[in-house]
Amino acid sequence: MSEPELAEDLIERLAATHGRYPASAYAFVLAALEYCQLRRPVRGHISGDALALACRDFALEQFGLTSRTVLMHWGIHRTQDLGSMVYHLIEVGLLAQQPEDRIEDFDDVFDFVEAFEHAYPWVGVQRNGGGQSSAEAGRGS
Numbered sequence: 001m002s003e004p005e006l007a008e009d010l011i012e013r014l015a016a017t018h019g020r021y022p023a024s025a026y027a028f029v030l031a032a033l034e035y036c037q038l039r040r041p042v043r044g045h046i047s048g049d050a051l052a053l054a055c056r057d058f059a060l061e062q063f064g065l066t067s068r069t070v071l072m073h074w075g076i077h078r079t080q081d082l083g084s085m086v087y088h089l090i091e092v093g094l095l096a097q098q099p100e101d102r103i104e105d106f107d108d109v110f111d112f113v114e115a116f117e118h119a120y121p122w123v124g125v126q127r128n129g130g131g132q133s134s135a136e137a138g139r140g141s
Contacts (some may be wrong), residue, residue, distance in 0.1 A: 002013040010092050021085055023073035028096070029085050045098055048105025052079040053085065056115050068116035079109040 008023075015023040029051075036042050036054035042139065046054070057065040081090075083106025089095040 007094060010094060014088055014092055018088055020115050021075045021081070021088075024072035025071075025076060026085055028058075028074070029055060029082060029089065035061075048083060048086070048101065048103075048126060050081050055082050056110055056141045057061075060116070060121070065120065068112055071112070071116075078112060082106050116137045 011023045011026045011030075014026060015021060021123070031138070032055040033046065033051060035058040036046055036051060039054075059071060063070045076085075083103045084096060086096075090097045092116050
């Protein structure tokens, strides 16, 4: 069995064992980890909060406006869910833990509503002080 096949098999078994998150959610976390590594000058250890932020950025890049919906479909509602999945991946040996790493590093790194709805980077849309787009403000809504 090749390494990718072994990893895929481990992820499938992990999803079946824990039951809370589907295999695609674990694959997303691993892809976000690689996304983060590719944006660094040197590959190396990534802290919990940095990985949570990478998951946010990767989701926005991959899924755009549907990011929160996709993550919720996978059972990911807050950054603590990302931490749970990372520690499941550590348990099966797909990720490694450093002595300073704690699952609490994933606690409340960002708010999902703020990150995926309010702070969505609308290209070409100016927002006024009230939080409405300039188009919405012009309509009086």
